[in-house]
Amino acid sequence: MSDRGGDYSYTTEGPEVAGDRKSGFMGLPALGIADRFAALPLWAKVPIVLALVSFAFYLPFLTILPFAYVRTDLSSGGSDWGGVLFVVVIYMIVAIGLNVVIGLAGLLDLGYIGFYALGAYSVAIFGSPSSPVTKLIAEKFGLSEGWAVPFALCIPIALAIALISGVMLGAPTLRLRGDYLAIVTMGFGEIIRILSRNVDAVTNGPAGIIGVPRPPEPSENYFSSIESAHWYWLALAVLILLMFMTRRLEDSRVGRGWLAIREDEDAAAVMGVNAFKFKLWAFAIGAALGAIAGLLFASKQAYVEPTGFALNLSFLFVAMVVIGGSGNMVGVMLGAFLITYLPERFREFQDWRPFAFGVAMVLVMVLRPQGLVPSRRRAKEFEDRKHEAEEAAADV
Amino acid sequence: MSEQTLESGAHVAGSSGDALLVVDDVTLRFGGVVALNEVAFEIRRGEILGLIGPNGAGKTTCFNVMTGVYTPTSGEIRFDGDRVSGVKPHRINAMGIARTFQNIRLFPEMTAMENVMVGADARHKTSVMGTLFRLYRVKAKEHELPDNPLKRSLAKVFGISRHTLEERAGRQKSMEMLRFVGIADRAHELARNLPYGYQRRLEIARALATEPKLLCLDEPAAGFNPAEKADLMNLIRKIRDKGQTVLLIEHDMKLVMGVTDRLVVLEFGQKIAEGLPEEVARNPKVIAAYLGEPDDAAQA
Ligand SMILES: Nc1ncnc2c1ncn2[C@@H]1O[C@H](COP(=O)(O)OP(=O)(O)OP(=O)(O)O)[C@@H](O)[C@H]1O
Ligand SMILES: [Mg+2]
8 A cells, every 4th residue: 555655654854742841831821720630640640539539429428617518408498418419410411411412523402301301201111110101011911010121221221212312313413504403403302392291102291200210229218219319429420430431432533533523524524534423423422421311310200200301401401511611521510510509509599590590601601701611632632742752752 | 447547547658657536527517607617637646746727717626526525517536446426525535535725624623633633533443332342452462562561461361452552553643744744843732723834734744644545735835935835845745755646736836847747727617738847838728827817926
């Protein structure tokens, strides 16, 4: 394959790679926290991550003053602290899923709630003994009263349904760009909600489905709805796993393909990126993450009904991504945290909520249009530079 | 089809090679505008072919049909014996055609290095599942083993994931390309922050990283001063010397004369001349076309 020009290994007049500089990189101010963290050696990173994770798991029992002021149940009538933490984590999962679609691949999806609802309804329809579907199956095959698909099996079912519907929505619509895609996806979100309301034979209509199954429990009632701390831990563990997997994708051929599509789809295609395939993957992965979040939520609630999946939640999800910093996983998680936590913490000012939300939104957009933690991919590069400096040294 | 290719390559006297790409009576209409009118020429393996012509002649459009951005209204394009017209852009890239853009189209929010890696990724296979689970393992060669003793023995037993090998190879290749075009010193800056000349070179590096057989450059020297232009022409020669074929659009006639092996001249979507640079420069039609284009000098 000589005409492919395989060998470019000699060095031309180009200057060598710049060495490590700890601060003031390229005339910009010193690196931010994330960059500094990424630059740390492994032995320093591991304990920091462990400490953060342990702290996150400890949060439900946080009583040391003054830190305990973050709790939402200090005054009477406050929200259940563990429950708030759980919802925060669920929405963080939603945010990193939606971030794959909006932040990385650049596809404005306004119907993300649809996938969340699909996850929730999948586990309810197949896992609850009182859903019309399991009843029908039990009757048809002469199974015992109260038969339902076990929780563990509901997970792959929910994932499969989400993936398939992600692909089904994506395949015809991903040729659309920008605004058109936004409108079509919004329609999808509404269709799912309307179906859940009206197809009584499957979803039990407006009455909803009770008896959504719980995950396998280490002791009796470990995952009952009121044990919100346990639910929080479960969701947190899932979140960490999903963060790890999404990060893997970001730092790969796939992630670069997504960014390239976001930046300039036509140029990406000419550079060999199969834009359609990668967009479809982004959609499917986003759908799967949304479904997992919905599944966990429904399982904790033990109950699903159509009004829980209104369209405005879709907009809230997008707001999390945009406020936090589209394209940055930590950023969108911060966005999810702020949007779910603050209203719970300051319930006293409930009447002011829409106003405060609007003002905050406008402020962020005016002051930090890139989001609170804008996507900068410099952390990774810091690593690269170290490698290459070493390589360059070895070359000589 | 291969017969035809052979034939068209055969009657070329003293050519550097057979036809790599054949443009066969291609017509492209945009509504009433005929952007290309039965254009026919070929690019021979291993040459630098210049594509010149006044503004609006259809040069960029020609690139666009070759790289799958547009499908010709009639006629077809064959590359290495295979039909290109109607094939998706990313498939055409895989066949071995890469290009740069007249109005720079980098991925602005990605670093120079990442831009080139997108190009390098075009030759790789790992997709979502391969990245997530890394179950596709390749037996590691001695020099690929990591230094860390624990990781080393693990890699010996389980092999190395294709993802890891491809990432490493892509990174290495991208760095080579950046060095080759001479912009490695700013490899880690966002493309949007690079100076203009760097951006132009980065586009070339990104295209080269896809390992094309044919590299199409759309006015790569636009906006350069004479010294920079000379540099760039050297670079183009070097690319050719490595065995790749180059198609070059350039306004500056003097420049084009010095570097190209042959020229094709377009005007108003039609080919008006083709041949060795000296011949073309003497061609009265070409002289007329260029004299009729008074702002040509300003273009340089
Ligand atoms: N997408 C399009 N829709 C309509 N007309 C187009 C389109 N693309 C190109 N054209 C027309 O085709 C003709 C050729 O344009 P093209 O860009 O190929 O010229 P060019 O030779 O590259 O010129 P320049 O030297 O200015 O880059 C022009 O008249 C242009 O207006
Ligand atoms: Mg042009």
